[in-house]
Amino acid sequence: MNKQLSWAIIITGAGWLLPACKDDKAKTQQAAPPPVPVNVYTVAKGKAAYYDQYPATVTALNQVELRPQVNGYLTGIFFKDGSRVRKGQKLYEIDRQQYVANYQQAQAGLQVQETNLMKAQKDADRYHELEKHDAIAKQQVDYADAALEAAQKQVAAAKANVASVQTGLRYTTIYAPFDGTIGISQAKLGTAVSAGQTLLNTVSSDDPMAVDLAIDQKDLYRFEQLQKKGGTAKDSTFKLILPGQETYPHPGQIYLIDRAVDPQTGTIKARLVFPNKQSDLKVGMTANVQILNNAKTEKLLIPQKAIVEQMGEYFVYTTDGKAAHQKKVSLGTRIGDQVVINDGLNEGEQVIIDGMQKLKEGSPVQIGQPKPAGAPTAAK
Numbered sequence: 001m002n003k004q005l006s007w008a009i010i011i012t013g014a015g016w017l018l019p020a021c022k023d024d025k026a027k028t029q030q031a032a033p034p035p036v037p038v039n040v041y042t043v044a045k046g047k048a049a050y051y052d053q054y055p056a057t058v059t060a061l062n063q064v065e066l067r068p069q070v071n072g073y074l075t076g077i078f079f080k081d082g083s084r085v086r087k088g089q090k091l092y093e094i095d096r097q098q099y100v101a102n103y104q105q106a107q108a109g110l111q112v113q114e115t116n117l118m119k120a121q122k123d124a125d126r127y128h129e130l131e132k133h134d135a136i137a138k139q140q141v142d143y144a145d146a147a148l149e150a151a152q153k154q155v156a157a158a159k160a161n162v163a164s165v166q167t168g169l170r171y172t173t174i175y176a177p178f179d180g181t182i183g184i185s186q187a188k189l190g191t192a193v194s195a196g197q198t199l200l201n202t203v204s205s206d207d208p209m210a211v212d213l214a215i216d217q218k219d220l221y222r223f224e225q226l227q228k229k230g231g232t233a234k235d236s237t238f239k240l241i242l243p244g245q246e247t248y249p250h251p252g253q254i255y256l257i258d259r260a261v262d263p264q265t266g267t268i269k270a271r272l273v274f275p276n277k278q279s280d281l282k283v284g285m286t287a288n289v290q291i292l293n294n295a296k297t298e299k300l301l302i303p304q305k306a307i308v309e310q311m312g313e314y315f316v317y318t319t320d321g322k323a324a325h326q327k328k329v330s331l332g333t334r335i336g337d338q339v340v341i342n343d344g345l346n347e348g349e350q351v352i353i354d355g356m357q358k359l360k361e362g363s364p365v366q367i368g369q370p371k372p373a374g375a376p377t378a379a380k
Contacts, residue, residue: 035364040319040350041306043341045298050333050340051239051290056213058285060204061255061273062178067200068094068193069171074200081184085176085203092174092200094193099169106165110158113151120144120151180205181279209274209281210255211240213289214267220257223270226291227254238272240281241288248287250275293333300341304334306353316345317352317359321367324352324359 076093079085127144130136176182183202187193193200215223226237240248252274261268272289274281307329308315314331317324332340345351350367352359359365 033364035366036324036355036358037366037368038319038324038352038355038359039368041303041353043300043302043345043347043349043351045347046301047298050293050335052293052333053241054213054215054289054291056211056240056272056287056289058281058283058287059210059212060180060206060283061208061210062180063202063204063283064177065199065202066091066174067196068092068174068198069195070094070099070168071195072098072172072193074187074189074191074193077185077189079182081182083182084206085180085182087176087178089176090173091176091182092187094172094174096169096172099165099172102165103162103169106158106162110155110162113154113158117148117151117155120148124148174200176203178203178205204283206279206281206283207276209276209283211252211272211274211287211289213270213272214262214265215270217261217266217268220261220268223254223257227257237292239290239292240274241290243286248274248280252289299332300345300347301335301338302341302345302351303353304337304339306351306356307331307339308356317356318345318349319352319365319367321350322364324361324363324365326361 072094074092075095078090078092085091124141124144124147127136127141131138131141180203183204185201186199187201191198238252238254240252242248252272255271255273257271258269302316306316308317308326314329315326316329318327319325327344329344330342332342334340352365355365
């Protein structure tokens with residue numbers, strides 16, 4: 001009897017404990033995490049003048065590789081490596097003896113053919129005169145006309161041969177094709193050179209210099225408008241930042257925009273020109289082009305520190321005053337400690353500017369004093 005009573009007490013006690021455990025667990029689950037203290041920034045529009053930056057390469061408007069058009073040995077070099085040259089200046093000479101001899105031989109051959117032509121002409125004239133008096137057979141006259149025609153063609157062939165040999169002789173001397181700078185000679189005196197094969201040197205124009213950059217197709221219309229606008233000597237729309245981060249002292253302007261967009265990259269090549277009186281710009285230099293973006297439309301700006309990057313994408317946390325909500329944004333140019341927002345936010349929204357490391361979607365927040373939008377300053 002006592003044993004049965006004991007089991008009844010145990011079962012009753014266990015039944016009383018189970019609801020108590022469930023209540024404690026429910027209370028634990030219902031307890032919300034404490035709000036995260038944050039500060040916010042009110043999104044507002046503002047006018048901003050800044051520079052868009054593009055990687056670029058310095059190149060020459062005109063550049064040509066010098067290669068011989070005849071075979072032979074290099075017998076003359078008439079410039080200093082790396083010097084400026086003028087159009088028509090004599091640069092190289094290839095051994096002329098063989099080509100002079102060939103030219104003289106061709107001239108002699110032409111003279112022989114011209115002599116034969118004179119004889120054939122006299123024979124034809126005499127035979128035609130005899131034919132008028134029926135003093136010669138018609139067949140003889142025909143033979144004379146045929147010989148005259150053959151002699152005429154032989155003279156024409158000899159003249160063509162003279163012109164060909166004369167061209168080869170002329171090609172033994174290589175001249176500068178335009179004003180510019182010549183590089184270090186790739187061939188030395190006495191070198192055997194081959195027509196169309198041996199690289200002798202490279203000449204490139206150096207004032208002005210071209211700067212090539214690839215622009216996104218969405219910026220094409222803007223660049224076309226800048227091209228139509230043109231540029232003046234004092235225009236600062238285009239600045240060149242040299243490899244050492246120095247700003248090139250002379251502004252540039254758009255020279256041309258390529259004919260087509262590259263379908264693989266969605267970009268199109270634009271070419272700027274910069275004056276280069278002091279030869280500070282060299283072909284092949286890498287640099288950055290800064291292009292003034294002075295659009296009159298206002299831009300949304302927020303502090304750079306509000307941006308969260310995740311796997312190459314950018315987000316901000318906004319709040320309605322109670323919880324944090326993550327939004328994906330598209331960024332524009334950074335201006336000082338602020339950044340332009342191209343898409344993803346609206347004016348008047350509040351973005352969280354600190355404490356983001358403790359936040360996730362829906363996290364409760366406790367807002368400090370909101371910070372008003374500051375007036376953006378022009379980029380320098």
